[in-house]
Amino acid sequence: MENCSLSAWTLDDRREPRIRVGLVLPEDEMPEVSFVLPEGECRACGGGEEAKLAVKAGRVTAEGGRVRLVAGAARVGPAERIVLRRGTDVPLEAGAGIRLTSVVAGRGFHWQTRIEPCFVGDLEFLARDGRLVVVNELPVEDYLTGVISGEMSGECPLEFLKSQCVVARAWVLAHTEPKHPDLPIDRCNDDCCQRYQGTDDLTPTVLEAVRRTRGQVLLDPQGRLIDANYSKSCGGIIEAPEHVWGVAKPGQRAAPDAPQGSSARRFFPLTEDRLDEYLTGAWLADTDVFCSPTVVPERDLKRYLGRVDDGGGHFRWRFEYRREELQDVLRRKLADRLEGGLDRLDGLAVLARGCSGRARRLRIDYRDDAGAARHLVLESEYAIRDALHEKFLYSSAFAVRVLGDPAGPPERFILTGAGWGHGAGLCQIGALGMALHGYTCEQIVRHYFEPAELRACY
Numbered sequence: 001m002e003n004c005s006l007s008a009w010t011l012d013d014r015r016e017p018r019i020r021v022g023l024v025l026p027e028d029e030m031p032e033v034s035f036v037l038p039e040g041e042c043r044a045c046g047g048g049e050e051a052k053l054a055v056k057a058g059r060v061t062a063e064g065g066r067v068r069l070v071a072g073a074a075r076v077g078p079a080e081r082i083v084l085r086r087g088t089d090v091p092l093e094a095g096a097g098i099r100l101t102s103v104v105a106g107r108g109f110h111w112q113t114r115i116e117p118c119f120v121g122d123l124e125f126l127a128r129d130g131r132l133v134v135v136n137e138l139p140v141e142d143y144l145t146g147v148i149s150g151e152m153s154g155e156c157p158l159e160f161l162k163s164q165c166v167v168a169r170a171w172v173l174a175h176t177e178p179k180h181p182d183l184p185i186d187r188c189n190d191d192c193c194q195r196y197q198g199t200d201d202l203t204p205t206v207l208e209a210v211r212r213t214r215g216q217v218l219l220d221p222q223g224r225l226i227d228a229n230y231s232k233s234c235g236g237i238i239e240a241p242e243h244v245w246g247v248a249k250p251g252q253r254a255a256p257d258a259p260q261g262s263s264a265r266r267f268f269p270l271t272e273d274r275l276d277e278y279l280t281g282a283w284l285a286d287t288d289v290f291c292s293p294t295v296v297p298e299r300d301l302k303r304y305l306g307r308v309d310d311g312g313g314h315f316r317w318r319f320e321y322r323r324e325e326l327q328d329v330l331r332r333k334l335a336d337r338l339e340g341g342l343d344r345l346d347g348l349a350v351l352a353r354g355c356s357g358r359a360r361r362l363r364i365d366y367r368d369d370a371g372a373a374r375h376l377v378l379e380s381e382y383a384i385r386d387a388l389h390e391k392f393l394y395s396s397a398f399a400v401r402v403l404g405d406p407a408g409p410p411e412r413f414i415l416t417g418a419g420w421g422h423g424a425g426l427c428q429i430g431a432l433g434m435a436l437h438g439y440t441c442e443q444i445v446r447h448y449f450e451p452a453e454l455r456a457c458y
């Protein structure tokens with residue numbers, strides 16, 4: 001049966017949809033991209049032309065609203081759309097498919113980098129005002145192999161990779177919010193949607209995890225798809241979706257990320273008076289919290305994390321800023337919101353927190369360029385993380401300490417924090433910790449999503 005498109009897919013279809021993933025977006029400002037072809041026959045078509053490509057490499061260039069492909073003597077376009085595909089189906093394995101030589105990973109986050117991934121399926125090239133758009137269209141199950149090997153490493157245990165696959169599939173099939181309504185894509189390839197880095201990092205365990213969970217999603221008691229989220233490390237408490245996105249999501253729970261009977265349960269829900277103990281207390285030395293370094297040792301974590309992530313799990317972290325440094329960051333990040341200009345930062349005050357301690361509202365007190373006292377309130381964990389770091393702060397679950405002479409302006413700001421990411425839904429490092437300690441995929445997803453039923457929808 002012909003695959004259907006993801007945008008039109010519903011649970012009743014009972015078949016695997018195809019997905020269109022944006023690999024290069026207009027915001028990447030790439031006028032050109034080079035590709036390397038695999039062995040075997042490849043074809044490019046566009047504007048009514050079709051060319052067999054006899055060479056190993058080529059490039060596609062944006063010219064206004066059109067694209068042109070050149071590969072050796074073969075030329076296609078300028079055309080509004082060019083599709084490049086391998087002539088026969090390629091077996092899905094590490095390094096299979098067509099390689100693009102520069103793709104942004106971690107777009108806009110503190111880990112932004114460029115990678116050269118390979119992709120199976122069709123590659124479609126378009127242009128917007130001289131900037132390339134590259135779309136990879138492929139079946140969802142093939143797409144998921146590139147998600148779970150990109151989000152975390154293919155070296156992770158099978159039960160973790162199965163749970164990551166179920167959650168990634170549930171999220172993408174729920175397709176509740178169109179994140180890129182102006183582009184002809186379902187999802188982008190990056191953390192804004194979910195990370196997808198093609199075939200380079202595929203391992204036999206990744207392929208097995210996708211095959212053994214084929215079509216499996218999470219359903220709530222009414223039989224509806226659970227729109228499942230996940231993030232790297234909750235820091236010890238799974239955050240409630242309403243504190244992250246302002247909306248409740250059925251099937252996602254807020255809870256301690258720890259076994260029944262854990263002493264960490266006393267911190268839930270986290271209140272201001274227990275915050276310091278939660279962040280830095282002696283209990284951390286031998287805690288059984290699933291995402292803590294006592295369950296997943298930092299020295300082992302590097303091989304379990306995705307290729308583009310840095311080495312640490314950031315269960316607990318600390319940033320120290322001189323006032324001038326933090327002022328510079330705020331001026332850059334909030335240039336159009338700091339009325340009167342920021343001359344001097346006077347303080348940061350968290351006005352509201354979620355149940356994991358994540359700041360949801362933050363007041364920034366400052367003197368403007370004319371010396372008047374002013375303040376600005378940031379209204380989401382995302383806005384707070386974006387404003388307080390040159391790239392992006394690990395999480396908004398932090399306490400602020402201000403150092404300096406009480407009679408004068410603050411000298412230093414120390415942020416002591418927990419976790420990495422928004423903290424709602426599945427905690428990836430916590431799920432890894434559970435798998436390392438013998439929990440099955442089903443036990444893992446039911447810990448993070450409750451009440452949830454695991455069922456194959458095709």
Ligand SMILES: [Zn+2]
Nearest residue numbers: 179188192193
């Ligand atoms: Zn996106």
Ligand SMILES: [Zn+2]
Nearest residue numbers: 234291427430
């Ligand atoms: Zn966790």
